[in-house]
Amino acid sequence: xxxxxxxxxxxxxxxxxxxxxxxxxxxxxxxxxxxxxxxxxxxxxxxxxxxxxxxxxxxxxxxxxxxxxxxxxxxxxxxxxxxxxxxxxxxxxxxxxxxxxxxxxxxxxxxxxxxxxxxxxxxxxxxxxxxxxxxxxxxxxxxxxxxxxxxxxxxxxxxxxxxxxxxxxxxxxxx
Amino acid sequence: xxxxxxxxxxxxxxxxxxxxxxxxxxxxxxxxxxxxxxxxxxxxxxxxxxxxxxxxxxxxxxxxxxxxxxxxxxxxxxxxxxxxxxxxxxxxxxxxxxxxxxxxxxxxxxxxxxxxxxxxxxxxxxxxxxxxxxxxxxxxxxxxxxxxxxxxxxxxxxxxxxxxxxxxxxxxxxxxxxxxxxxxxxxxxxxxxxxxxxxxxxxxxxxxxxxxxxxxxxxxxxxxxxxxxxxxxxxxxxxxxxxxxxxxxxxxxxxxxxxxxxxxxxxxxxxxxxxxxxxxxxxxxxxxxxxxxxxxxxxxxxxxxxxxxxxxxxxxxxxxxxxxxxxxxxxxxxxxxxxxxxxxxxxxxxxxxxxxxxxxxxxxxxxxxxxxxxxxxxxxxxxxxxxxxxxxxxxxxxxxxxxxxxxxxxxxxxxxxxxxxxxxxxxx
Numbered sequence: 001x002x003x004x005x006x007x008x009x010x011x012x013x014x015x016x017x018x019x020x021x022x023x024x025x026x027x028x029x030x031x032x033x034x035x036x037x038x039x040x041x042x043x044x045x046x047x048x049x050x051x052x053x054x055x056x057x058x059x060x061x062x063x064x065x066x067x068x069x070x071x072x073x074x075x076x077x078x079x080x081x082x083x084x085x086x087x088x089x090x091x092x093x094x095x096x097x098x099x100x101x102x103x104x105x106x107x108x109x110x111x112x113x114x115x116x117x118x119x120x121x122x123x124x125x126x127x128x129x130x131x132x133x134x135x136x137x138x139x140x141x142x143x144x145x146x147x148x149x150x151x152x153x154x155x156x157x158x159x160x161x162x163x164x165x166x167x168x169x170x171x172x173x174x175x
Numbered sequence: 176x177x178x179x180x181x182x183x184x185x186x187x188x189x190x191x192x193x194x195x196x197x198x199x200x201x202x203x204x205x206x207x208x209x210x211x212x213x214x215x216x217x218x219x220x221x222x223x224x225x226x227x228x229x230x231x232x233x234x235x236x237x238x239x240x241x242x243x244x245x246x247x248x249x250x251x252x253x254x255x256x257x258x259x260x261x262x263x264x265x266x267x268x269x270x271x272x273x274x275x276x277x278x279x280x281x282x283x284x285x286x287x288x289x290x291x292x293x294x295x296x297x298x299x300x301x302x303x304x305x306x307x308x309x310x311x312x313x314x315x316x317x318x319x320x321x322x323x324x325x326x327x328x329x330x331x332x333x334x335x336x337x338x339x340x341x342x343x344x345x346x347x348x349x350x351x352x353x354x355x356x357x358x359x360x361x362x363x364x365x366x367x368x369x370x371x372x373x374x375x376x377x378x379x380x381x382x383x384x385x386x387x388x389x390x391x392x393x394x395x396x397x398x399x400x401x402x403x404x405x406x407x408x409x410x411x412x413x414x415x416x417x418x419x420x421x422x423x424x425x426x427x428x429x430x431x432x433x434x435x436x437x438x439x440x441x442x443x444x445x446x447x448x449x450x451x452x453x454x455x456x457x458x459x460x461x462x463x464x465x466x467x468x469x470x471x472x473x474x475x476x477x478x479x480x481x482x483x484x485x486x487x488x489x490x491x492x493x494x495x496x497x498x499x500x501x502x503x504x505x506x507x508x509x510x511x512x513x514x515x516x517x518x519x520x521x522x523x524x525x526x527x528x529x530x531x532x533x534x535x536x537x538x539x540x541x542x543x544x545x546x547x548x549x550x551x552x553x554x555x556x557x558x559x560x561x562x563x564x565x566x567x568x569x570x571x572x573x574x575x576x577x578x579x580x581x582x583x584x585x586x587x588x589x590x591x592x593x594x595x596x597x598x599x600x601x602x603x
Contacts, residue, residue, distance in 0.1 A: 036449035037442075040237050047234060047419035051412065065231045072237070076228050076460070079453025080198075089196030090454050090508050093556075098192065112195040119203045122210075127221035149229070153221045 018170055025166040028159055029085025032078040039075025043068055066141040070149050077156025084160045087167075113168050120161035127153030179212045180472040183465065197508050198454075201461035208468050215471070220464060227463020227514070228456050231415055232338045237452035238418030239329050242399075242425050244444035246284050249429030249436045251396040252294045255280045258393035261381035268370025270306050272363050274299045274313070275320040279359045282324025283400035284421075288546050291321035292557040300562045308375045310564045315547075315573040318558035319580060320362050322543035325509070327355035329403055329421075332539050334414060335459060335510050339466075339517040342531040344414040345407040346598035350536040352404070353593050354583065358540070361579040369575065395428045408601060455510055462514030475519045482523060489527045493588050496520060496534075497541060504545015505552065512542065536594045537587060544580050547573065 046068050054060040083089045099105055131154060135147035183204045190200030202224070209220055246252070259273040259280070266272070277299065278291045296317045303313040325332045328348035337344035369375075381389070403421055406412040412420060429436030469475070482492060503512050516538075524534055546554040549566055555573065559566050587593050 033446060033449060036453060037446045040241060040449045040452065041445050043234060044238055044241055044419055044422045047238065047415060048423050051416045051419060055411070068234050069229050069231060072234055072456075073225060073228050075237070075449060076453050076456040079449045080457045082450050083454050083457070086450070088450060088454060089198060090458060091194050091196045092191045092506065092508070093194065094192055094506075095194035108193045112190075112193050115190070115203055116195060116199045119199065119206050122206055122217065123202065123220055123224065126217040126219075127225075130218045130221045133218070150221065150225055153225050 021166045022170045025085055025163050025170070028163055029082050032156075032159055033082035033085075036075045036079035036082060039071050039078065043071050043075065046071070063141045066139055070142075073149055074152045074156075077152045078159075080156055081159040081163060084163045084167075110168065113164055117161055117164045117168070120157045120164060124154045124157040124161060127151075127157060176474065176477055177472045179208055179214065180469060180474045180477075182211060183208045183468050183472075187465070191507070197511050198457040198461040201458070201465040201511065205461070205464045205468050214468070219467070223464040223467045224460045227460035230338050232334060232344055232413075233456065233459065235329070235334050235344070235415040235418040236331055236455060237448055238415065238422055239331060239334075240290075240452050241444060241448040242418060242421035243284050243290055244448055245422060245425035245429055245436065245441070246396065246399070247290075247294050248440045248444055249425060249433055251284065251393075251399075251425075251428070252277075252281055253298065254389070254393040255396050256295065256298055258389040258397075261386045261389040265380035268367045268375060270299070270303050271308065271313075271316055271366035271370045271375070274303065274317050275323075275359060275362045275366055278317065278320035279323050279327060279355065280396070282321070282327040282355070283329075283403075284396065288322045288324045288543065288554040289557050291324040292317060292554055292561065295321065296558050296561040300558070304562075306375065308370070309373070309572070310562050311568040311570075312369060312572040314558040314562040314564060315555065315569040315576055316362070316366055317562075318552070318555035318569070319547050319573070319576040320359075321558065322546045322554045322580075323355055323358050323362070325543045325546070326351045326358060326536070326539050328352065328400070328407075329414065329418065330539060331455065332509050332513065332542055333535060335513050336517060336535045336538060337414075339514055340521060340531055340535065342535055343598075346532045346601055347535045347539075348404060348407055348414065349597040349601055350532050350594045351539060352597055354536055354540055354587050357583045357586070357593070358543070358580060361583050362576060365575050365579050369572065395432060399424065458508065458510050459514060462511050466514050466518045469515065470518050475522050478519055479522045479526060483526070489529060490589065492523060492527050493529065493534075493537070496523075497537065497584065497588060500538060500541035501545060501548070504542050505548040508553070509542040509546065512545075513538065530591065530595060532598050533591045533594050537584070540580075540584050540587060544577060544584065547577065547580075 050060055050064045095105060095108055099108065127150060131147040131150040134150055135145045137146040138144060139146050186207045187200050187204035190203050191197065195203065206220055209215060209217055256273065256277045259276045263269045263272045263276070274295065277295045281291050281294055300313050300317060304310060328351050330348065330351055333347040333351060334344055336342065337347050399421060402424060403417045406417045406420065407414060482495065486492060500512070524531055546552055549555070555569060556566060559569055
């Protein structure tokens with residue numbers, strides 16, 4: 001993964017605009033996917049540790065629920081960026097059953113991409129406002145700003161919006 | 176129904192129709208509703224979206240997916256298939272029975288129908304075709320049998336329902352055992368009947384020694400359901416902790432016992448899990464916001480009063496809900512259906528004295544059937560894709576299997592004890 005990332009970064013400066021945009025999307029997708037994967041591995045380790053502490057030591061850690069939930073939220077929204085890059089979000093697949101023309105399929109895909117982009121930007125703005133609003137409050141167990149949890153929403157949505165924007169000008173992920 | 180609710184449903188429907196990903200279609204509908212009707216500040220969109228994903232029980236989803244990925248990489252799937260082959264593979268129609276049993280057993284590891292199709296279908300569909308089974312029949316059988324994976328515990332669908340409706344996931348898991356076994360028996364019956372009628376053969380017979388060896392080889396895989404269900408039943412684990420323990424167990428078996436799980440494999444499994452679980456959990460968050468909008472518009476109350484005017488019979492309500500769920504299941508993704516439908520039907524359940532565990536299991540069976548009915552029968556589509564045929568080719572053999580599954584659903588609807596017997600044991 002690191003080699004792919006390095007090659008993607010390296011290519012940014014050496015290729016045409018479309019290729020550069022594709023590479024930027026690749027870097028974002030790759031980094032977010034790697035972070036989300038690290039989050040999943042951490043979740044598995046943390047919950048196993050909680051089970052061990054509860055049954056062997058008899059004293060579960062005070063963050064037993066709060067920390068895994070925080071990681072789950074961040075991991076999910078970063079993983080969703082990778083899904084946007086790979087175009088692997090679940091969809092109904094009804095359009096090809098209704099529309100046969102390749103040209104119209106492309107038109108509808110672009111309309112969908114634009115609508116998704118607008119929605120993601122609106123939620124990014126709302127998420128940022130919410131995160132800033134709750135930064136002064138602290139969480140019960142970890143005593144960290146509550147906004148750190150909500151910050152996952154604008155970060156994830158902004159990254160998805162950027163990938164979505166790049167999809168409008170490129171063919172999307174080649175994988 | 177109010178203009179706000181109709182707008183949300185309309186925008187969501189249009190979004191789905193033009194193939195916007197389900198999570199984004201739900202978010203767009205909710206954002207349009209918030210903007211057009213000024214029901215609440217826009218901050219609510221981000222708050223409800225995040226809140227939908229923040230639950231300790233939902234942690235079980237990535238962990239169960241990771242456990243299944245690790246077990247598949249460690250070769251547990253092949254060992255399950257081999258055990259089934261040695262036990263029943265040689266009888267006439269045996270390979271079809273192997274497909275059903277292997278899907279049921281792998282369902283107890285994965286909790287997801289599509290995961291079953293990919294793991295079992297890619298191994299057994301080519302073998303079935305070589306033995307003369309018709310492609311349409313094989314794909315329909317693997318598709319429907321894989322759906323049992325959503326009923327047999329652990330079930331991702333049940334985790335989502337349990338979280339949304341505040342119902343014990345442990346009880347839902349227990350409630351899924353008998354229905355899962357009934358569905359397996361029904362499909363085994365269909366598989367044997369059709370295979371024998373067409374003279375489709377089985378594999379080569381196995382000696383007792385081979386059977387014993389296959390059983391010993393598959394024993395670590397067979398212990399997984401015991402670990403999960405037993406752990407939850409006796410209060411050792413919560414479902415989330417059971418999932419983490421299953422991951423640990425898969426690592427120990429793969430790296431320590433079979434010695435075929437390398438660090439690279441683990442890394443690949445974790446990456447695949449991150450993407451798959453994100454795709455599911457984002458729908459859950461988005462559907463949480465959408466469901467909030469429907470609740471704000473008092474849609475649950477409107478539907479409850481509409482049904483109340485139509486009938487006052489508990490069984491009629493259950494049949495009506497079954498019909499709605501079967502239709503929805505053909506068009507929509509399971510997780511989105513649960514999050515949208517659950518807040519709507521909860522008032523009905525208490526009004527008509529329907530046990531939430533009973534309804535949760537019925538909902539799961541409904542969605543398992545919906546996962547095989549076109550146009551959006553995801554399990555059937557996945558099986559046909561692996562089998563290399565169009566969905567149309569599998570429709571004729573599919574009918575008998577759907578009839579068998581719907582018959583089981585009717586039994587479960589009218590005899591709640593079939594579902595509630597094991598969960599009630601937990602209370603006693």
